[in-house]
Structures are given as structure tokens and as C-alpha cells.
Amino acid sequence: MNGVVVARGLQEALSDLSERPDATVLAGGTDLMVEMNRGLRRPRRVVAVSQVPELRQWSVANDRVVVGGGVTYTEMMTTPLAQAAPALAQAARTVGSPPIRNAGTLGGNLGTASPAGDTLPVLAALNAQIVVAGPDGERRMELEEFVVGVKQTSLQPGELIVRAEMDRPRGPQEFLKIGPRNAMVISMAGLALVVDRDARAVRCALGAVAAGIPRAREAEAWVAERIDWDNGAGVDGAVADEFGPRVAAACAPIDDHRSTAAYRRHAVAVLATRALKRAFPQGGADDA
């Protein structure tokens, strides 16, 4: 390895990256260092971005939440960010252990682009725009344009993930995931469900069950028509039960060392029904 640069500002990081297009960006290290320790990866150069203050910023407005690429899972779990994006906080809470959550970042989760990246379904369900910066300035895209395959992104050499800008809808949010235990678990299946009362919409995205992060758009539209939006009565139990398999139709899982396709499809259906029932508790309590 020829060099390590510890960038102390966004412009410095960007100019380092444009001068060294072969450099690998290091954020919290929870993915890259594992591969380096095992000898699976040996970057020629590293630009470390954990000391870039611009990437550590986040902000909360009435209808919008902006989270910098260097914001850690621990920070996502902390109010007021956790209150403004509860599903993001729930997802962050399921990642690794406290020291992992202290190090791992939203930008790192995006950059690794694993289908099992736990924040990614939340970003998809919150209609997030991913903002990247490069030599030619900023560009922004939907998550579906950013994550283009298993651990593949549309990030170009010299570009850096700067922030994600997401909706802050009025309504409940859920993130649920399945794994063999509660801590230190990589998702076998994950699901984010967001209710937007003003748009009368339910948005649902899936993790670890496809090459990308699919939205269950047909199931979303189907259930939105069956919710009693005006009277707050919520969702009929039979509708919630049927919602599960309809969401599962959006996944394209595989058998691998972590789980089987059949189990993942089953798990997604269970998670979808559970998330919808939690979002619309019996009696239709309005917890927006």
C-alpha cells in the first residue's frame, strides 16, 4: 500500500480522490478492514474520511431529514435524529454491537451496497436521494439508481458519498429484520415499512432478499386502497395477512450460506404483515 490520507475536510477529501482515482475510501472500517485483515483486499491508496466534519452533519426539518455520509449508526439511534427517522434508528439499532455502531456509517453502508445493508431498505422506503460529490460537482439519484447490483454502485472514480436526503412523512415507521440472534447479526431478511398519512401511501422496501433493494410497489398500492385513512380505523386483520405474501412477491431471494430462498420469502411475508399490524394497531390508534 502506497499511501494513507486522513482527510480533514470535504474539499480536501474530494481533491485527494480526484488526484488518486485508484484510492479506496475508508469510512468506519467495519467492512473494508475486515477484508484487509483477511488479505482479501489490498488497496493501493486509502483516503480516510471519518475526520471530515461536513460528512458528520445531519439536519431535521418538518418534511425532510438529511443525514451525512459519515453519520454513525450510534448517532442515527440518538434523538432528535432517531425521532425524525424512526425506521432508520431501528435499523441502526440492529447493526452489530455498540463498538460497531460507533464506527459504521450511513455512507459506508451505501458504499458497500450489500443487499443486507440494514439502512438501505429504510432509505428506499423514505424515497431517499443519495447525493454524491466529485470533480464535476454534486449529483443526486434514487437508491435504486445508486445500488446497481450486489455490492455494486453507480459511484464513479473520484466520487464520494456526501449525504442522503429523505422524506419525513407523518405516520408510523417500522424496520424489522430476521437473523439467528439479536446482536451481531447480518440480515437473512429485512423490511422497512413507512406510512405517509398525507399522501395516503404505504411504502415498503426489502433487504437481503434480492440483488438490489426492491420496493414492493404493487403491494404498497394494493394496501393503500384498503386502509381506512379517514376514520383512523386502520387495517383489517385479513388485509394485513394478505399483505405479507403480496410483499413477498417483490423479492428474488437466493440460497446462500446464511439462509434459503424459501425461508427468506416466508420471512418477508411474516415481517410485512407484522410491520403493517404494528403501524396500524388494532383500534386504529393514531400514533402519528
Add this chain to the structure above:
Amino acid sequence: MPDPYWLRVNGADHEVADADLAESLLFVLRERLGLTGTKNACTEGECSSCAVLVDGVLTCSCLVLAAGAVGAEITTVEGLGDSRDGLSVVQEAFVDEGAVQCGFCTPGLIVAVHDLLETDPDPSDGDIREALSGNLCRCTGYGRILAAVHSAAATKRSQP
């Protein structure tokens, strides 16, 4: 060979020379600085036996690029002792409560418990289990560790 760099560990500056830049902080602490209190087990963030504080934040040192930690204040288990015999309240509680068996996970646990008690002087069992959920111990079954954390917390609370 790359240029040497300096790391600040337990309040002292250490030169790291003739080192591969791909080395983790864990490797540099143990193999180059001789600070072997920090243990090396999984090297993938699963066990926390290598836990240290980086700028006061609980971190797995195996996941920190050492050359990227220039300028940070690093505290290892060797830097935590504060009482007359060189042991911290947490370390003494681990000894007194029999929370140490083979001892391999102990340094990581000690660092994690110091971090917990910084922010939570009176943690419940659930708080402790959550805070230590990344620290794997294969000997004790964690019962004595929980007792040690409660004991250390009580001692710290009773101190002025």
C-alpha cells in the same frame, strides 16, 4: 518503506516506523508498540476482545486502520488503571467477583465497561447485556461479569 507516523496511545506519543500501511491499529498496538493487553481474536469486529477507546469512543481496534488514527487519542486497557495498585475500579471488581476465567476476553470487557459506566452510572441487567452484546466470553456464561459490573458501578457511585 513508507514514512513513519505517530500514534498517541495512553497519553504518550509513539513512532510507528517500517510498518505496512495496511496494518490495523490492533496489529500495531500489539506487534509494534508491545501493548499486548489488547487481544487479537476474530479480526472482524465480532468479538470485541480488541476493544479500545479512540477519542473516547468504544471501538474495535481490528477495524481501525492504524495509519488513519494519526491525531487521535487512543486509550487501551493498559491506560485505564487509576487506583493505588494500578487497577481501576472496574478491574478490581472483575477480580473480586471472579469474572475472569481464561482472561482472553477480559481486556475488551474492561474497556467496554469503562465506556458504559462513563454514561450510565447505574445500569440495569438489560443495559449491561446490551452494552456488552459485542463482547464474546466463552468461559463464564456472563453471570459473574454482570455481578462485576454492578459491583463496579456501586463502588464508583459511592466515591465522591
